[in-house]
Amino acid sequence: MKNKSSSLWKKANLVIPTGNSFLSKNRSRHPSKLWPIYFDKSKGCAIWDYDGKKYYDFSFMGVGTNVLGYSNANIDSKLFKILKKGNMTTLNCPEEPKFAYEILKPHPWAKMAKFAKTGAEANAIAIRLARAHTKKNKIILCGYHGWHDWYLAAKFNPKSYMETHLFPKLKIQGVPNFLKGSVFSVKYNNFEEIKRISKKNKDIAAIIMEVKRFEEPEKNYLSQIRNFCTKNNICLIFDECTTGFRENYGGLHLKYKINPDLAMFGKAIGNGYSITTVIGKKKIMKRAKESFISSTFWSERIGFTAGLLTLNQMRKIKSWEVVKNKGKIIKANLIKLANKYRIKIRIEGNDSLFQFFLDDVLVKDYKKFIAEEMIKKNFLASNIIYVSVAHSNILIKKYLKNMDAIFKKLKK
Numbered sequence: 001m002k003n004k005s006s007s008l009w010k011k012a013n014l015v016i017p018t019g020n021s022f023l024s025k026n027r028s029r030h031p032s033k034l035w036p037i038y039f040d041k042s043k044g045c046a047i048w049d050y051d052g053k054k055y056y057d058f059s060f061m062g063v064g065t066n067v068l069g070y071s072n073a074n075i076d077s078k079l080f081k082i083l084k085k086g087n088m089t090t091l092n093c094p095e096e097p098k099f100a101y102e103i104l105k106p107h108p109w110a111k112m113a114k115f116a117k118t119g120a121e122a123n124a125i126a127i128r129l130a131r132a133h134t135k136k137n138k139i140i141l142c143g144y145h146g147w148h149d150w151y152l153a154a155k156f157n158p159k160s161y162m163e164t165h166l167f168p169k170l171k172i173q174g175v176p177n178f179l180k181g182s183v184f185s186v187k188y189n190n191f192e193e194i195k196r197i198s199k200k201n202k203d204i205a206a207i208i209m210e211v212k213r214f215e216e217p218e219k220n221y222l223s224q225i226r227n228f229c230t231k232n233n234i235c236l237i238f239d240e241c242t243t244g245f246r247e248n249y250g251g252l253h254l255k256y257k258i259n260p261d262l263a264m265f266g267k268a269i270g271n272g273y274s275i276t277t278v279i280g281k282k283k284i285m286k287r288a289k290e291s292f293i294s295s296t297f298w299s300e301r302i303g304f305t306a307g308l309l310t311l312n313q314m315r316k317i318k319s320w321e322v323v324k325n326k327g328k329i330i331k332a333n334l335i336k337l338a339n340k341y342r343i344k345i346r347i348e349g350n351d352s353l354f355q356f357f358l359d360d361v362l363v364k365d366y367k368k369f370i371a372e373e374m375i376k377k378n379f380l381a382s383n384i385i386y387v388s389v390a391h392s393n394i395l396i397k398k399y400l401k402n403m404d405a406i407f408k409k410l411k412k
Contacts, residue, residue, distance in 0.1 A: 004050050005037040005038045005049060005051055006037070008037070024060075031368050031371035032372045034375050045061065053378070054378060055379060055380045056380070056398075056399070057070075057380045058391070058399050059382055059384060059385065060386050061388045064242055064386045065267045065268065066388055067246055067271065067389060068314070068319060069271075070272065075271055075309045079305055083301065087301045088300045088301070093299065095304035095308060096299070096304050099113075099277075100112075100115075100277075103307070106250030106254065107279055110263065110280050110281065111280075111285070112279070112281075112285035114288055115276065119146060119241035122241065123145045123148070123264060124150065125264075126237050126239075127237075128291055128293060129235075129278070130205045130206035130261075130284070132291050133205075133235060133287045134205045134206070134235060136203045136205035137203050138183065139207075140183075140194055140208070141154060141208045142185065143208075143210035144210070145208060152175045153175055153183050162185055184197045188215050188217075191225060204234050207237065209225075210240070210242065210243065211243060211256065213349070214354070214355060223258060235262060235284065236260045236262075237260055237261065237262045237263070238253050240253070241264050244265040246323065246350070247353075248320050249314060249318075249320055252350075262279070262280035262281075262285075263278070264277065269310055270303055271309075272306075273306035273310075275303030275306060275307045327350070327387040333400045334400075335347070340404075341407045343407060345357070345359075346359070355384040356383050357383065358383075360412060363409075363410055367382050367383050373406045373409070377402045
């Protein structure tokens with residue numbers, strides 16, 4: 001039987017640079033060449049590939065976008081009904097201000113919101129607002145924040161740490177070299193480095209960072225940064241496009257009781273539909289009136305409607321509690337399996353989004369080995385798990401049973 005996916009991928013590379021538009025889904029990024037390329041349909045945590053084969057997704061779940069599961073009926077049925085009335089017209093859709101009020105409710109420190117379609121766009125908006133408000137230019141960053149020039153320019157610095165945020169050996173041709181020295185990358189949990197850079201550069205407009213991805217913040221780390229920003233007229237920006245509305249209802253910063261000046265959300269808030277937002281303090285957000293921040297499709301109806309429906313469904317089932325509990329079960333059992341076969345395991349991240357690392361195993365490239373063994377069992381899995389409401393207890397048991405057999409093969 002001819003493999004339609006492989007055939008289409010070859011054709012795609014003839015007309016699309018790199019073969020597709022999103023590098024995280026590029027075949028070069030797959031843990032194995034056996035990993036399917038294209039999908040036909042999806043439901044819950046199941047994906048049917050372009051050749052009709054069914055898999056259970058215990059890996060990225062749409063790169064973190066589908067906390068409520070693929071093709072969630074409670075969202076899609078209502079969304080499709082509204083879209084029959086129209087999506088993009090000369091007039092504004094009423095869902096935009098409605099969604100603004102909803103996204104602000106869990107965040108009393110923030111008074112205004114602005115919307116975009118991607119996390120990279122939301123990050124770029126926040127940087128523009130911070131520069132406009134502080135009348136300063138330079139940026140300190142920590143983590144992954146998109147593809148725009150303001151961010152990639154950090155790679156011009158001898159010590160950029162960008163290899164830990166981006167793909168190894170990623171080239172940045174086309175980014176103007178005159179941006180060198182405009183942005184600095186720092187390691188997470190290194191407050192002293194922030195102070196050192198700020199001492200040499202008095203023109204710092206913002207510190208932009210992920211509250212947490214995999215590494216736990218050290219005691220007082222976030223509060224030190226908050227106080228430092230307040231004292232030095234620097235905007236503190238939390239990029240929560242990955243973490244927001246996953247571990248709790250709202251930003252992960254609420255858990256740590258540290259309020260930023262601006263925050264961005266994406267991925268989970270649309271459950272697979274494109275919507276991102278920047279929220280912030282009114283005095284900073286109003287700077288948008290003094291700059292040009294606008295795009296045609298930021299005004300379409302799908303994203304706002306999906307956002308409203310997603311947040312409503314999250315509240316209804318307390319999705320953050322569901323995915324945390326499921327994640328705890330998976331993590332605890334992975335540790336049990338590792339102990340059973342005397343394999344050293346290290347787990348990093350939150351309960352609902354984590355990665356694990358194995359030491360002292362028989363196969364060096366264990367990530368590829370796990371992926372290929374799981375594909376044989378119709379599971380998409382490696383060493384990173386975005387937990388979803390759709391990961392049923394029955395499927396979790398099957399996943400763990402398969403992992404038991406794999407760990408047994410990996411033991412020395």
